[in-house]
Amino acid sequence: MKLHKVITIVFVSLFSINYSYSQSIDEIMNRGEVHGNFQLDLQYYQEDSLTGAVEVPEDVLMNGFANFNYTNGNFSAGFRYESYLNTMLGFPTGYKGNGIGYRYASFINEDMKITVGNYYEQFGSGLIFRSYEARGLGYDNAMDGMRINYKLAEGLHVKGIIGKQRFYFDYGEGIVRGIDGELMVNDFLGGKLKEAKTKLTLGGSFVSKYQVDQSATLNLPENVGASAGRFTIQRGKVKLNGEYARKINDPSADNGFIYKDGEAFFAEAVYSTKGFGLNLSAKGVDNMSFRSERNAALTDLQINYLPALTRQHTYNLLATLYPYATQPNGEIAFQGELIYKIKKKSLLGGKYGMGILINYSTVYNIDSTAIPSAIDTSMQGYTTNLFSVGDDKYYEEINVEINKKFNKKFKGTFTYSNLMFNQAVIQGKKPEDYPNVYANIGVLDLTYKLSKKHALRVEVQGLFTEQDQQDWGTLLIEYSFAPHWFLAVMDQYNYGNEHKNSDGEYDERIHYYFASAGYSKGTNRIQVGYGRQRAGIFCVGGVCRNVPAASGLTVSITSSF
Amino acid sequence: MKKLILLSLITLSSGLIAYSQKEARSIPSANVKDLEGNTVNTKKFSNEGKPMIINFWATWCTPCKRELNNIADIYDDWVEETGVKLIAISIDDSRNAGKVAPYVNGKGWEYECYIDPNQDFQRAIGFQNPPYTAVVDANGQIVWTHSGYKEGDEEKLLEVVKKVAAGEKIEH
Numbered sequence: 001m002k003l004h005k006v007i008t009i010v011f012v013s014l015f016s017i018n019y020s021y022s023q024s025i026d027e028i029m030n031r032g033e034v035h036g037n038f039q040l041d042l043q044y045y046q047e048d049s050l051t052g053a054v055e056v057p058e059d060v061l062m063n064g065f066a067n068f069n070y071t072n073g074n075f076s077a078g079f080r081y082e083s084y085l086n087t088m089l090g091f092p093t094g095y096k097g098n099g100i101g102y103r104y105a106s107f108i109n110e111d112m113k114i115t116v117g118n119y120y121e122q123f124g125s126g127l128i129f130r131s132y133e134a135r136g137l138g139y140d141n142a143m144d145g146m147r148i149n150y151k152l153a154e155g156l157h158v159k160g161i162i163g164k165q166r167f168y169f170d171y172g173e174g175i176v177r178g179i180d181g182e183l184m185v186n187d188f189l190g191g192k193l194k195e196a197k198t199k200l201t202l203g204g205s206f207v208s209k210y211q212v213d214q215s216a217t218l219n220l221p222e223n224v225g226a227s228a229g230r231f232t233i234q235r236g237k238v239k240l241n242g243e244y245a246r247k248i249n250d251p252s253a254d255n256g257f258i259y260k261d262g263e264a265f266f267a268e269a270v271y272s273t274k275g276f277g278l279n280l281s282a283k284g285v286d287n288m289s290f291r292s293e294r295n296a297a298l299t300d301l302q303i304n305y306l307p308a309l310t311r312q313h314t315y316n317l318l319a320t321l322y323p324y325a326t327q328p329n330g331e332i333a334f335q336g337e338l339i340y341k342i343k344k345k346s347l348l349g350g351k352y353g354m355g356i357l358i359n360y361s362t363v364y365n366i367d368s369t370a371i372p373s374a375i376d377t378s379m380q381g382y383t384t385n386l387f388s389v390g391d392d393k394y395y396e397e398i399n400v401e402i403n404k405k406f407n408k409k410f411k412g413t414f415t416y417s418n419l420m421f422n423q424a425v426i427q428g429k430k431p432e433d434y435p436n437v438y439a440n441i442g443v444l445d446l447t448y449k450l451s452k453k454h455a456l457r458v459e460v461q462g463l464f465t466e467q468d469q470q471d472w473g474t475l476l477i478e479y480s481f482a483p484h485w486f487l488a489v490m491d492q493y494n495y496g497n498e499h500k501n502s503d504g505e506y507d508e509r510i511h512y513y514f515a516s517a518g519y520s521k522g523t524n525r526i527q528v529g530y531g532r533q534r535a536g537i538f539c540v541g542g543v544c545r546n547v548p549a550a551s552g553l554t555v556s557i558t559s560s561f
Numbered sequence: 562m563k564k565l566i567l568l569s570l571i572t573l574s575s576g577l578i579a580y581s582q583k584e585a586r587s588i589p590s591a592n593v594k595d596l597e598g599n600t601v602n603t604k605k606f607s608n609e610g611k612p613m614i615i616n617f618w619a620t621w622c623t624p625c626k627r628e629l630n631n632i633a634d635i636y637d638d639w640v641e642e643t644g645v646k647l648i649a650i651s652i653d654d655s656r657n658a659g660k661v662a663p664y665v666n667g668k669g670w671e672y673e674c675y676i677d678p679n680q681d682f683q684r685a686i687g688f689q690n691p692p693y694t695a696v697v698d699a700n701g702q703i704v705w706t707h708s709g710y711k712e713g714d715e716e717k718l719l720e721v722v723k724k725v726a727a728g729e730k731i732e733h
Contacts, residue, residue, distance in 0.1 A: 015683055033586050037687040067687055069668055074653060108590075122679040132654070132679060135689060157600070184599070239598075239662070268659045277663020307656035312621040337660055339667030352634070355668065403630070447627075447712055455712030467659035482713030523688070523706050558688050558708065 019307065032072035037048030037523075037560035039135070040064035043088055048099035048551035050510055051532055061088045079103035090547035091138040094168035100167065102142055111151035118142045121161055123180040126305030127245040127264050128226040128290065131165070139299050142166040143176065165301050165352065167290045172301040174292030178207035179263030183484065201232040203243075209292050209303060218257060224250045225261070226304070242267040245304075247290060251379070253297060254289035255329060262287040265386065277339040282332075283309045284386045284514040284538050286366055289328040303431060310361040313400060315443045317463045317493070319472055320536040322421040322437060324363060324395040332497070335361040338534070355403035362397075365390035365425075393436075396420040408449070415443040423468065439465035453482045464496075469508070471496025489515045492534060523560040529553070585702035588615070589685035593650060593675040596662045601675065603682055606697070613643035613697040614718065614724040616672075617683060618649055620657045620664055625692040628710040632718075633670050639719060643726040647672045652683050652691060685699070696721050704731045 044063040047055040062085050063271040070076035080102040104117035120142060122130040133140040145163020152158055159180045164171040166494045185200040186193045213220040228245035247262035268281040290304040293311030310333070313319040321479035337359045342349040368384035398416035406412070420438050444460045457474035461507045473495055478488040492512040501507040535549040590604045599699060608681055618625035629649060634637070639645050649672040651661045656689055658676055663675050677683055686695065696705040696718070705721045707714070 028677055035589075037689065039577060039689055067684075069685070069687060118682070120654075120679055120681070130679070132657075142597075187599075199597065234597055239659075241659070266655075270659050272663040273668035274669050277660075277667035279660050279663050282594055286702075305655065307654070313655060314621060314623045337663065339663050341667060341669055357563060357667075405634075447676050449712060452716055453713045457712065480711035480713065482711050483707075483717040485689075486711055489721075520707075520709055525708060525709050558689060560706070560708070 016495055020452050032070060033069050034068065035157075035561060036066060036068040036078075038064075038066040040557045041088065041552065041557045042553075044553040045550060046552040047090070048532060048549070051512070051534070051551060053532065053548040053549040053551035057088055058088070061086055063091060063095070063138075067102075072107040076107070077103075087138075089426040089550055092168070092300075095138060096299075097169070099169040101140065101166070111457035113149040115149075116145075116533040118144050118166070119161075119163075121147060121159065122161070122305070123178065123207070123514065124228055124230045124243050125201055125266055126307075127179050127266060127288070128205060128228045128247070128304050129161075129176075129180075130303075131206045137299075140166055141302055144220040153182040153188060153191065154455070157182045159275075165303070167293075167301055172296065174209045174211040174301075175300055176207065176209050176292050178205060179197040180205035190557070198233065198235040201489065203230040204228070207303065209290075211293060218251065220251055220294070221249055222237045224248060237271055237273050239270040240268070243322075245288070250287075250290065252289060252291065252294040254291070255287050256381065257379070258287070259379045260287050260381050262290070263386045264288045273339040275343070277337075279335075279337045281335045283310060284329055284332045284366065285326065286330045286368075286384055286386050287328075308363075309335045309394060310363070310397060311335075311337070311359040312418075315445070315459065315461055317461045318399075318415070318417055318441055318535070319442065319471055321463065321472070322419060322439065324361075325426060325448060327363075327365075327394065327425065329396060330366040330368065330384070331363050332366050332387070333363040334362065335359070344464050350404070350406070352405035355401075357401040358399070359401075360398045361395070363394040364396065365392040367391075392425070393420065393421075394422045410446070410448050412444065415441075415445070417441040435467055437465055437467040439463055439467075439529075455480050455482070468499050469494055484519055485517075485519055487515075487517045489513070490531075523558075525556075525558045527554075527556045527557075579646050585698070585704045588697060589607045589682070591677070591682035591685045592684050593677045596665065597677055603685075606648060607622050607701065608644070608646040608697075610699045611646065612669055612699070614645060614647050614722065615695045615697060615703075616647060616693045617652055617677075617686075617688070617693040618654050619651060619691050620660050621653070622712040624689050626664075627712075628692050628694075628715065629670065629672070631670060631712075632715050633668060633672075634653045634713075636671060639722065643719075645722050645726070650682060651676045652680050654678055654680075694718060696725055698725045698731075699728070 035525060042060060044060050045056045065080055065082040067078065067080045069076060076140050079100050082101040083098045087093055087095045102118045104115055104119060106113060106115040109394045120131050120133065131141050131143045133142065143161060143163035143165060148160045150158045162177040164175055182203040184197055185202060208223055208225040210223050226245060226247035228243055230243035232241040243265045243266045249259040249261060251257040252257055264285045266283045268398065270279045285306055288306060289459045291301045292303055293301050302531065306328055308324045308326050310324045339357045342354040343355040349353055366384050367388040367390040368382045371380055372383045397419040400414060401413060402410065403413050418440050420436055422436050423429055423434045441463045447455060447457045449455045457478040461474035463472040474492045476490040478486060482485040494508060494510050497506060497508040499508040512534045514529060516527060516529035518525060518527040530553050533550045536547055581601055588603050588606055590602060592600050592602055618629055653661055653676060655678060657677055661676055692710045694707045695703045698704045704725060721731060
């Protein structure tokens with residue numbers, strides 16, 4: 001009875017706070033805002049003997065989540081509710097059921113920001129630390145712990161992090177801690193330098209992970225540290241930046257439990273002026289897989305971020321058949337990208353000008369020499385020099401993209417790509433059965449505006465290769481009625497596949513047809529699709545995952561408020 | 562007793578929600594970097610009382626580039642007509658961040674450009690996939706948002722910007 005009374009009193013007082021004293025707290029509460037977003041993807045699976053797509057016992061699989069964020073002045077808090085009932089095919093199977101995958105609270109006091117709970121953070125270009133999410137791929141290595149971002153002085157920012165990494169609805173075993181400082185020299189020194197044409201930024205970071213040594217046979221380091229230094233120098237149109245990272249011995253399943261130190265570098269030179277841009281970059285990685293659990297695999301519990309230094313494509317034959325993925329155990333990559341706009345009213349430019357983009361990238365192994373295990377007493381595995389290019393080519397691509405507007409209604413983009421793809425290395429297949437793929441790819445993307453709001457877009461794609469699954473063609477027709485509707489049909493046809501069945505018939509020349517329609521109003525979007533999806537590699541933001549063949553109906557709904 | 566606890570919670574949260582539900586919202590706070598590498602807080606975005614468009618894009622996002630290139634062709638007219646300023650936020654991470662300035666300059670965009678390398682501003686605004694467009698009024702309030710891009714969507718965007726420039730109320 002007593003408790004009952006207490007609660008009644010609490011209830012009454014809460015009621016009065018809300019209603020009687022609303023005037024006095026009105027000002028504080030009025031600054032508060034709640035916002036969020038929602039996404040739901042659902043698929044009804046059908047069996048398809050032709051593509052190998054399977055029916056699932058649940059018939060329907062679904063992934064969904066909603067974010068809710070509350071901000072009030074310098075305070076913010078929020079959470080993400082996630083649902084996997086059950087996880088869609090191709091997604092990491094660790095996601096199961098419902099849960100709060102992310103929740104945090106943070107406040108800013110003077111120049112210090114404190115975050116408790118989950119957070120995403122990055123040091124420099126991410127060579128030794130980046131926690132981020134790519135929901136579309138099921139990638140999320142959010143930290144859970146504490147973070148401080150502190151502006152110590154004008155031009156001097158420091159970040160400190162400590163926490164455990166998200167592992168689906170659980171945590172990885174290891175603890176990750178780190179500190180990063182960034183000094184904008186001109187701002188820090190102030191005075192005339194602040195206005196100087198040449199601007200210099202320096203940065204340094206240190207990250208360490210702790211995991212108990214439970215090995216009976218090896219003496220494993222429980223604390224593994226990694227450090228990195230970086231600089232950016234900019235003068236007008238020219239910018240140079242670089243970062244070098246080193247990690248001490250970190251035996252793991254990824255590197256075969258060797259005790260060699262890891263190293264990585266990234267260097268970039270950029271020049272750009274109106275109508276012209278140039279980017280040259282190089283990257284080297286040696287034994288730099290860095291996870292908070294020694295036995296973690298796939299995309300689980302990665303502490304650092306090592307994206308591929310190749311062009312990130314979006315046209316489907318280009319993007320999903322042969323995309324490159326960084327080889328963290330060792331690679332050296334180079335990339336150059338040039339962008340140029342041919343002036344209006346010139347011979348090639350015509351009335352509207354013409355855009356040209358050329359990208360070249362290549363990736364090799366690092367030249368290394370294995371140490372025979374008999375004499376490798378300190379278990380180094382091999383010797384190498386980070387900057388020495390090996391003989392084994394992993395990937396090479398040159399592509400040219402031309403944009404041209406012919407008149408007010410008609411415009412197009414033409415893309416040509418020539419690539420070499422080492423599937424044995426990139427996809428871990430047997431070299432004797434899987435030779436390097438050499439492919440030529442062409443994409444013609446044409447848009448015709450029927451009226452101010454109606455437009456027709458056609459994509460014609462062709463991929464030509466002697467290897468793997470031979471030739472492919474794609475035709476996409478999209479009709480859009482701004483601002484609400486679109487309809488699209490697509491057929492992807494593996495017309496050149498030379499695989500034959502026992503009767504001597506070409507049995508893998510499959511049409512992957514897909515039809516979709518979407519409606520959007522404001523930030524609400526509903527999209528429905530039906531058809532076959534090809535097995536392939538799906539990449540967003542530098543992370544790739546394998547998606548199995550599927551067949552059936554898909555529904556996708558997104559919203560935000 | 563449980564009912565009472567529940568009731569108190571509902572009362573408290575309904576109060577909270579009632580206060581926090583407003584038609585517009587302010588630009589959330591996050592640090593982004595300009596193309597020269599300077600850190601800028603998004604609360605400092607302003608266009609001297611004229612409308613702003615905040616558009617999120619990425620170098621790997623074809624519809625995003627289509628949208629911003631289409632607007633670039635007519636941007637001068639928009640500015641002249643409404644005084645609008647377009648702020649383009651690239652959510653490219655370190656893989657492609659170095660390609661943003663060459664692309665922006667190479668295409669001759671006259672937008673104010675920033676990079677959100679670890680998607681802090683994207684998370685604060687709250688959306689998943691680019692392109693995402695927000696229109697900000699004279700008081701710094703986001704009054705209209707849109708996700709995705711279809712050919713011709715810029716017509717609707719211009720309509721909204723014109724209304725905002727004229728101080729009219731916006732409905733979706």
